[in-house]
Amino acid sequence: MAATVLGKRTRGAEDLEGLPVRTTSKRRTIQPRALRQDAPAVPPRRTRSTAKRLGQHPDQENDDVKKTLETAPSKHTIHEEQGRSPTKINSHFRTSKLVEEETPAPIVEFKTPQKNRFRDALPKSPVTPRHRVQSTTPTVAQSVYSQARQLFARGANSGRLVGRDMEREKVSRFIEDCLESKKGSCLYISGPPGTGKSAMVNEVCQEMELSTVKVSHVNCVSMRSARDVYSKLIQDFSDDTEEVFKKSEAERLKAMFVPSEQTDKLFLVSLDEMDHLLQGDSGVLQSLFEWSLHGKSALMLIGIANALDLTDRSLPQLKAKNLKPTLLPFLPYNAASIGNVITSRLRSLIPVGVDSDPKFVPFVQPAAIQLCAKKVASQTGDLRKAFELIKRAIDAIEQETQSKLEKQIAELADSILTENKNLSSPSKAGAAPRPSTMVNYTVVTAPRASIAHVARITTSAFGQGTIQRLKGLNLQQKAAICSLIALERKRREFEVPNTPSKNRSSAPTVKQAFDTYCTLCRNDNILHPLTSTEFKDVLGNLETMGLVGEYQGRGRGGTLAGGSDVRRTPSKSGNVNSTPHKGMDEQGLLCFVSQSEIEGQIAGPGEGILRRLLRGQGL
Numbered sequence: 001m002a003a004t005v006l007g008k009r010t011r012g013a014e015d016l017e018g019l020p021v022r023t024t025s026k027r028r029t030i031q032p033r034a035l036r037q038d039a040p041a042v043p044p045r046r047t048r049s050t051a052k053r054l055g056q057h058p059d060q061e062n063d064d065v066k067k068t069l070e071t072a073p074s075k076h077t078i079h080e081e082q083g084r085s086p087t088k089i090n091s092h093f094r095t096s097k098l099v100e101e102e103t104p105a106p107i108v109e110f111k112t113p114q115k116n117r118f119r120d121a122l123p124k125s126p127v128t129p130r131h132r133v134q135s136t137t138p139t140v141a142q143s144v145y146s147q148a149r150q151l152f153a154r155g156a157n158s159g160r161l162v163g164r165d166m167e168r169e170k171v172s173r174f175i176e177d178c179l180e181s182k183k184g185s186c187l188y189i190s191g192p193p194g195t196g197k198s199a200m201v202n203e204v205c206q207e208m209e210l211s212t213v214k215v216s217h218v219n220c221v222s223m224r225s226a227r228d229v230y231s232k233l234i235q236d237f238s239d240d241t242e243e244v245f246k247k248s249e250a251e252r253l254k255a256m257f258v259p260s261e262q263t264d265k266l267f268l269v270s271l272d273e274m275d276h277l278l279q280g281d282s283g284v285l286q287s288l289f290e291w292s293l294h295g296k297s298a299l300m301l302i303g304i305a306n307a308l309d310l311t312d313r314s315l316p317q318l319k320a321k322n323l324k325p326t327l328l329p330f331l332p333y334n335a336a337s338i339g340n341v342i343t344s345r346l347r348s349l350i351p352v353g354v355d356s357d358p359k360f361v362p363f364v365q366p367a368a369i370q371l372c373a374k375k376v377a378s379q380t381g382d383l384r385k386a387f388e389l390i391k392r393a394i395d396a397i398e399q400e401t402q403s404k405l406e407k408q409i410a411e412l413a414d415s416i417l418t419e420n421k422n423l424s425s426p427s428k429a430g431a432a433p434r435p436s437t438m439v440n441y442t443v444v445t446a447p448r449a450s451i452a453h454v455a456r457i458t459t460s461a462f463g464q465g466t467i468q469r470l471k472g473l474n475l476q477q478k479a480a481i482c483s484l485i486a487l488e489r490k491r492r493e494f495e496v497p498n499t500p501s502k503n504r505s506s507a508p509t510v511k512q513a514f515d516t517y518c519t520l521c522r523n524d525n526i527l528h529p530l531t532s533t534e535f536k537d538v539l540g541n542l543e544t545m546g547l548v549g550e551y552q553g554r555g556r557g558g559t560l561a562g563g564s565d566v567r568r569t570p571s572k573s574g575n576v577n578s579t580p581h582k583g584m585d586e587q588g589l590l591c592f593v594s595q596s597e598i599e600g601q602i603a604g605p606g607e608g609i610l611r612r613l614l615r616g617q618g619l
């Protein structure tokens with residue numbers, strides 16, 4: 001027996017000779033080739049060139065090799081050897097001293113394989129996905145509408161604030177004055193939610209040179225208690241760890257904000273939603289205001305909340321001490337300002353260099369923006385609400401466009417199948433219009449949300465159904481709706497059934513609506529009609545309520561309700577304020593109220609008049 005490097009005892013050549021061959025294990029019966037006396041040595045491989053050098057014909061050489069291979073143990077034998085455990089092979093070679101001497105083979109190092117042979121076969125072990133992997137359809141997920149939607153998502157950073165120049169100026173001046181005088185002060189900004197207070201303070205602070213000032217923006221909603229504000233300010237401003245155990249946080253802050261000695265250090269603290277601090281210890285807010293209004297103050301304090309009189313009401317001691325913060329109220333946005341913000345955000349999506357009409361607004365038609373703006377301005381003036389509505393309008397037009405495309409594709413597939421069936425007819429496949437896909441649309445060409453989309457959305461968003469709004473109408477407003485419904489019904493009756501008619505895809509104009517209204521009113525002197533201007537004002541009011549809307553034309557695959565008109569002629573699209581007025585007589589008009597809805601709401605005074613108008617006799 002001989003020992004292997006690993007100390008395992010293996011059988012030497014001598015031992016092998018004396019031992020009986022076990023027939024049960026085939027592997028063990030096979031002797032190493034080197035030990036087999038009958039095994040001829042495998043000649044070294046020779047190439048054609050070496051054969052030539054030796055003066056042999058290459059084919060003769062091949063013959064020799066063939067013969068040798070016939071007599072030599074087959075490759076299989078070698079495989080069998082290779083199939084052995086490397087440890088065994090290793091020990092085998094070490095014990096074959098004789099062989100080593102005769103044929104000095106290169107030392108081959110056999111590594112003991114790890115148990116798991118294929119452990120490292122893959123660079124990363126595969127993991128079975130736990131959830132269904134969803135493949136998103138690029139046409140929908142990455143459509144051109146996505147970027148528009150993102151612009152109106154909550155917290156989206158979408159460029160500089162639009163308008164609010166006076167407020168911007170006041171905030172900047174407050175900070176500049178403090179910097180110049182090297183003295184702190186206090187500014188209290190109030191206003192309803194979504195009026196741009198926080199955004200304005202952040203923007204001004206970012207745009208100003210405040211490298212010499214220590215700045216901290218605190219959102220008081222995120223503070224668990226009023227005292228947490230102290231901790232936050234200490235954390236942001238103080239690097240003096242020595243005083244931690246000597247003084248309270250309030251004392252340390254006071255020493256910083258009202259320094260006993262003259263110092264150039266200035267601190268800027270903005271407290272957003274600061275009314276939250278009043279729920280707990282109002283002393284914290286009181287102290288901060290007092291420090292900022294102190295004669296030696298180094299604290300520029302900007303407090304932000306909704307209530308205009310918060311400082312007077314909740315911090316009465318300030319008044320008692322004759323300390324008055326500068327007040328800056330942010331008034332709610334009016335319809336024009338809301339419209340401007342939305343328009344400017346949408347227009348920011350038009351790529352630089354794209355030649356477009358300066359009045360063109362992508363994704364949402366100007367009239368629809370105006371309706372949204374008017375709606376929001378009449379309710380809260382909260383820009384966030386307006387953004388939400390526009391986002392939903394974009395969703396709606398995207399879905400509508402997508403389903404239209406799918407319908408077109410289905411129709412195209414149908415027509416191809418029909419043509420294939422009828423092989424005798426010449427193929428028109430080449431002539432069939434190819435439906436475009438969502439990815440083919442650009443910011444400029446994508447169908448836009450219309451006033452009808454926004455009307456539908458505002459109706460559900462403001463929780464007031466059509467019925468509710470109809471109830472609040474006066475007689476003339478109801479009369480206008482009744483005559484519009486009568487006119488539309490009459491137009492439908494004149495249409496030839498089952499033929500795509502021009503009439504069906506167009507809407508009555510404002511002029512037609514007015515003429516109809518006058519005709520119906522004068523019929524048996526039912527009602528004294530309004531003048532044209534008065535009638536248009538009535539339509540304007542109804543439009544603001546989302547009961548009627550401007551017809552936007554058919555455009556690219558547009559529908560009566562939500563069609564897109566990508567590039568309308570300036571004369572039509574120039575009407576940013578979509579309220580019908582003089583010169584807009586040819587403007588198409590849509591009524592979003594159905595006959596059954598108005599019928600249910602015309603009970604009471606003037607019911608007879610309205611019913612007769614609705615019947616449309618004499619048209």
Ligand SMILES: Nc1ncnc2c1ncn2[C@@H]1O[C@H](COP(=O)(O)OP(=O)(O)OP(=O)(O)O)[C@@H](O)[C@H]1O
Pocket residue numbers: 155156160161162163164191192193194195196197198199200305306341383384
């Ligand atoms: N003039 C503007 N131009 C563009 N975006 C604006 C404008 N005003 C407000 N916004 C946007 O409206 C959203 C709400 O603004 P902000 O948070 O500043 O309102 P706020 O008055 O502080 O409301 P709250 O009182 O609820 O905190 C933000 O996304 C902001 O970017």
